Amino acid sequence: MASELASILNTLGLGDDPRLALDNVEPAAGFVVCENPTTAEPIARVRLDDADAYERAAGEAYAAFLRWRTVPAPVRGQVVRAIGDELRTHRDALGRLVSLEVGKSLPEGIGEVQETVDIADFAVGLSRQLYGLTMPSERPMHAMREQWLPLGPIGVITAFNFPNAVWGWNAMLAAVCGDSVLWKPSLLAPLTAIATNTICQRVASRMGHEGVFGLIIGEDQVVGERIIADKRFPLISATGSCRMGRHVGAIVAQRLGRCLLELGGNNALIVERDADLDLALKSVVFGAIGTAGQRCTTTRRLYLHESIAGEFCERLVRAYASVKVGDPLAKGVLCGPLVSKAAVEGFEKAIVAAKAQGGEILAGGSRAEPTKLTPPGLSGHFVQPTIVRAPASGELPIAREETFAPILYVFTFKTLEEAIAKQNDVDQGLSSAIFTESARSAERFLDPSGAGSDCGLAYVNLGTSGAEIGGAFGGEKDTGGGRESGSDSWKAYMRRQTVAVNFSGELRLAQGIELDL
Numbered sequence: 001m002a003s004e005l006a007s008i009l010n011t012l013g014l015g016d017d018p019r020l021a022l023d024n025v026e027p028a029a030g031f032v033v034c035e036n037p038t039t040a041e042p043i044a045r046v047r048l049d050d051a052d053a054y055e056r057a058a059g060e061a062y063a064a065f066l067r068w069r070t071v072p073a074p075v076r077g078q079v080v081r082a083i084g085d086e087l088r089t090h091r092d093a094l095g096r097l098v099s100l101e102v103g104k105s106l107p108e109g110i111g112e113v114q115e116t117v118d119i120a121d122f123a124v125g126l127s128r129q130l131y132g133l134t135m136p137s138e139r140p141m142h143a144m145r146e147q148w149l150p151l152g153p154i155g156v157i158t159a160f161n162f163p164n165a166v167w168g169w170n171a172m173l174a175a176v177c178g179d180s181v182l183w184k185p186s187l188l189a190p191l192t193a194i195a196t197n198t199i200c201q202r203v204a205s206r207m208g209h210e211g212v213f214g215l216i217i218g219e220d221q222v223v224g225e226r227i228i229a230d231k232r233f234p235l236i237s238a239t240g241s242c243r244m245g246r247h248v249g250a251i252v253a254q255r256l257g258r259c260l261l262e263l264g265g266n267n268a269l270i271v272e273r274d275a276d277l278d279l280a281l282k283s284v285v286f287g288a289i290g291t292a293g294q295r296c297t298t299t300r301r302l303y304l305h306e307s308i309a310g311e312f313c314e315r316l317v318r319a320y321a322s323v324k325v326g327d328p329l330a331k332g333v334l335c336g337p338l339v340s341k342a343a344v345e346g347f348e349k350a351i352v353a354a355k356a357q358g359g360e361i362l363a364g365g366s367r368a369e370p371t372k373l374t375p376p377g378l379s380g381h382f383v384q385p386t387i388v389r390a391p392a393s394g395e396l397p398i399a400r401e402e403t404f405a406p407i408l409y410v411f412t413f414k415t416l417e418e419a420i421a422k423q424n425d426v427d428q429g430l431s432s433a434i435f436t437e438s439a440r441s442a443e444r445f446l447d448p449s450g451a452g453s454d455c456g457l458a459y460v461n462l463g464t465s466g467a468e469i470g471g472a473f474g475g476e477k478d479t480g481g482g483r484e485s486g487s488d489s490w491k492a493y494m495r496r497q498t499v500a501v502n503f504s505g506e507l508r509l510a511q512g513i514e515l516d517l
């Protein structure tokens with residue numbers, strides 16, 4: 001597998017990156033050892049940045065911002081266009097690296113890089129559309145308008161599970177908005193970060209824009225705490241657990257900075273009595289098992305109308321039995337490994353709790369046996385995709401938590417009102433879905449009064465996981481309230497200035513106030 005990594009890095013032109021070592025993977029102070037979750041073997045060692053390196057990187061990001069903001073937005077768009085083209089060229093190799101490093105299936109790894117290409121395309125168009133409003137002034141011979149200005153260097157903190165796309169959503173928009181970016185990736189996925197950032201920085205430098213995309217790889221206590229407390233970064237965009245978001249949000253708020261938080265989800269899917277069950281079944285399987293249940297939008301809770309619950313569960317259990325678990329680079333494998341040993345322990349803890357709380361295991365429930373993997377004999381962090389049926393009381397407290405693993409909790413309901421109330425009755429509010437052929441049920445779920453789904457994403461007849469880049473992405477409540485990617489999310493990366501111009505030659509005060517001098 002080390003040679004697989006070497007071959008990917010060579011394809012990407014990263015064979016001699018001084019931060020990386022593939023031949024010496026012994027743990028040592030000042031380094032992080034990268035493990036392949038499929039084999040649980042070390043594959044590389046990455047040098048960590050220290051406080052001095054942070055100071056240099058933050059200073060460079062600030063200096064690059066001062067230069068970059070003077071480049072006209074459509075010209076910035078041309079740089080992003082070239083970056084998108086370069087990522088398109090390297091999409092499959094980068095996607096392979098994502099799969100190797102974090103264990104998601106190859107189509108998902110490639111799809112993730114495609115998402116960054118897509119957001120680059122979106123950002124290119126946006127670079128000519130950073131529109132402000134004009135508004136009529138109440139004073140004669142006055143003009144009023146709003147303009148959007150570059151904000152500053154942006155600190156982007158990313159989670160391990162989307163090691164390329166989450167950065168892309170932020171960085172491509174920030175770049176056309178005139179901001180430089182300093183990226184602090186997860187220490188579980190530094191290889192993808194180095195590869196992605198190097199490719200983009202190479203393109204930007206070639207076009208005369210050194211330093212717009214910076215990267216800092218280090219411990220949370222060393223570089224993480226520094227960037228969130230650093231006033232040079234007016235916006236910190238942080239993706240990760242609710243625990244991390246609470247801390248980062250508080251530190252940034254103390255310095256009156258802005259935060260864009262994209263945190264944990266606990267997503268439910270409702271299947272109504274009139275649903276197309278074939279469609280619902282496929283969506284549940286992909287939503288609950290894709291990325292081994294390690295997506296923020298993973299389907300974690302399933303609410304089945306009582307009239308179809310028995311049949312649906314039986315079909316679901318059969319479908320789970322046919323899912324291939326194993327090497328994410330192997331053809332046909334839907335469920336790769338969890339990212340680490342600690343994640344497997346988290347899975348096991350949740351299963352113990354579910355059983356103690358009266359949950360019935362309908363499928364899976366333990367680590368995956370090496371003999372049953374594709375190919376057999378892998379020694380990585382594999383677990384069985386698991387279905388837990390809640391007890392008749394409907395009380396299953398563990399289902400209120402986000403366990404980052406393929407565990408699906410199944411509940412039944414009698415009325416749609418009850419299902420929506422249960423769906424909403426968790427702390428997180430990211431993604432939600434209903435399957436129904438009834439327009440009335442669908443619209444009830446989307447009720448514009450706010451009485452329907454309380455999540456940032458609400459889907460009808462498609463699963464909770466996955467999102468197109470064109471819409472604003474993010475969630476409510478403990479998910480943090482941030483919005484990234486499409487629609488008008490770009491506004492988070494700019495500052496708004498209200499402009500008024502008096503061309504009357506006289507001083508006219510607002511609200512008709514007279515000044516007798």
Ligand code: NAD
Binds near residue numbers: 159184240262295404
């Ligand atoms: P995590 O919270 O452990 O880490 C996320 C990032 O925060 C990492 O880069 C980590 O180093 C950094 N971090 C942690 N403490 C920090 C500190 N004190 N200062 C600065 N940075 C700090 O999350 P994870 O395990 O990598 O990812 C899984 C979580 O991310 C899940 O909860 C998942 O739902 C969430 N997630 C959310 C979205 C979304 O868009 N809502 C997308 C992907 C993942």
